[in-house]
Amino acid sequence: MKHLYQSVAVLLGADPKRPVADDYTPEAITLHAEQKADKTRIAAIHAEIAHKAQNKIPEKWRRRRWTVLILTNLLFVLSFQLDIQILEGALTGSRFVGFHMADLNSALQVMLAYKEVVLNLLIGTTTVLILWWLLGGRTFCSWVCPYHLLAEWTEIAHDYLAKKKIVKDHPFDRRVRTYFWIVFGVLAFVTGYTVFETISPTGILSRALIYGPGIALVWVATLLLFEIFYSKRAWCRYACPIGLTYGLVGAVSPLKVTYNLGNCFHEAECKKVCEVPHVLDVVIKGRATDVDLFIGADCTHCGRCVDACPTNSLNLEFKGLGQLLK
């Protein structure tokens, strides 16, 4: 339960806690002690970093993920444009071969604003809840959300400009996302309008792809420019309530990125590529309380850390539920 509590706390914006002595398992203590003493291990790290610099690891998960993301959105587009009717609607609400699906955050906004739930919406919401619980909650973000893909591309631009010292990342307090989640929920309930949908780049982009572009894309472009020049990955990291909704769903999901302390050289290659690096604090030397751990609920299961890790310490896996409630 302690892990789950930590995972949700970090999701809501808390800083990851340093473990206390009691948290460590004997196996973990032994491993940590060995790593400090082991000279050959340190030599191995240096050899391995040099090797990796020469042989760039192909980004397997990223390629798979982009393919899934593009195909999913393409299926939406073609279902309408070619009338193949497999996945009708948009990301906010759709039918997959006739079965209702409703985006959890959009459905929540509608329920709070309208204060009434028709059966179809309930069915759609439940279906999607089960789907993303199985698939890891925020997996939606990195594997389906079209804004995520654009933000990954602009992130490349940000990193390039940051390297040239033209731009600088300005981080925000991550708790602001929880504040947004609550404020937009309250606003929907009080005003009776789905206020968040007005600025949701996910809904805007999905509709633009399917039904054609509009001036709403100016807002999306503004967000992307903000991310390039001011704050890296700002919307997904600090703002989007959709991400938090799915994060909560994924807190006890069987799909997890798992971490193995025994293999880890603590090089932090994973943290460099991670959209939500706070979930990877466990890889910092001395932090892992057990030999095998899973990465917390804010993780989008994008797999970039899995690709980046030179020692296969991180993996994308389905785990039994008993493990997660530990």
Add this chain to the structure above:
Amino acid sequence: MAKNKKLPPRKEKARRKFIRTVVMGIGVVGISLLGYLPVLGRWHKRIRPPGALKEQEFLASCIKCGQCVQVCPVNAIKLADLDEGFGIGTPYIDTRAQACDFSCDGLQCVLACPTGALTHHINYSHETDMAIARVVNENLCLAVLGKGFKGLARGDSFKGKLRYEDVDRWNPIRVNEYPYDLELCDLCVRQCPIEIRADQCAAGKPPSGDENQCPPERAIKLETIAGEDGILRKRPVILDGCVGCGVCEMICPVEPSVFVMDGTESRGMTV
């Protein structure tokens, strides 16, 4: 009081982060609330698809997915853009460009709606209440002028569609593929979906053999104007059976149309 006391760098950094987080938090919520303006100011008076709830409830319950857009056989439904604020992504019908002619018969948009924003409590075209037609340019009306109409109702380049049962019972065709030759223009009455159904029912042939499809009231008629010049003149009169589908506005061959759809009073279903 100590003024401009320099904070240690770590604290200064945290202070700046806190300030920009507050600014960002207020900014994003503020921008989203700008969406209230078009709604409060009623900048756009949109005709909503069949079965739409009263405007406020409609905006609340619509999940902005466009499934109604996808099922419409005449592509009458469009989605609103960001300039409509909280109404972004909600469906509307631009009746002059493409009215709802009920050629799907079964109110497909209503069936497609996942949230009940288009209420599932109605089944037939005559039960809808999108707006009411108003005769606003009677002086331009060809029937009032005693004139006939020959040719394409909206010209060659018009992209709108209608179902012509004498051409194809199941598929709507382009209006520019259907030339007319009328002694006195009666296009608004002739193409009115409610009138077509009422006529079929009066002739003992209700659509799909289903008596429930029969409108209880007539929607539009041409009324003879007493004239001294011996020319036959008629004037369009909107009746209680009008549901505001907009076909009369769309098919009207004069510019601007004799009709507009008025959604202010009758728009919206109350469940």
